[in-house]
Amino acid sequence: MLKTIAKIGNSQGLIFDATLRELTGLKAGDEVNVTVHEGGAIVITPMQPVMAAADAGAAAKDLIKRNAALFKRLA
Secondary structure (H helix, E strand, O other): OOOOOEEEOOEEEOOOOHHHHHHHOOOOOOOEEEEEOHHHOEEEEEOOOOOOHHHHHHHHHHHHHHOHHHHHHHO
């Protein structure tokens, strides 16, 4: 897919049109990791949480509960 760098305010950038958004699944507000490789190749990788926030909170509480004695010794 051929894209052109566009002027956006005082910056320059790529426009993610509907087709590109459909192909990548990206939407406004999504985080991406941008990597620049030797020779100037740019790779944009979507950053998606591995675990939902609610599940992460529950897992953390369970971890603390199971290791309470250890955490007390370390404190």
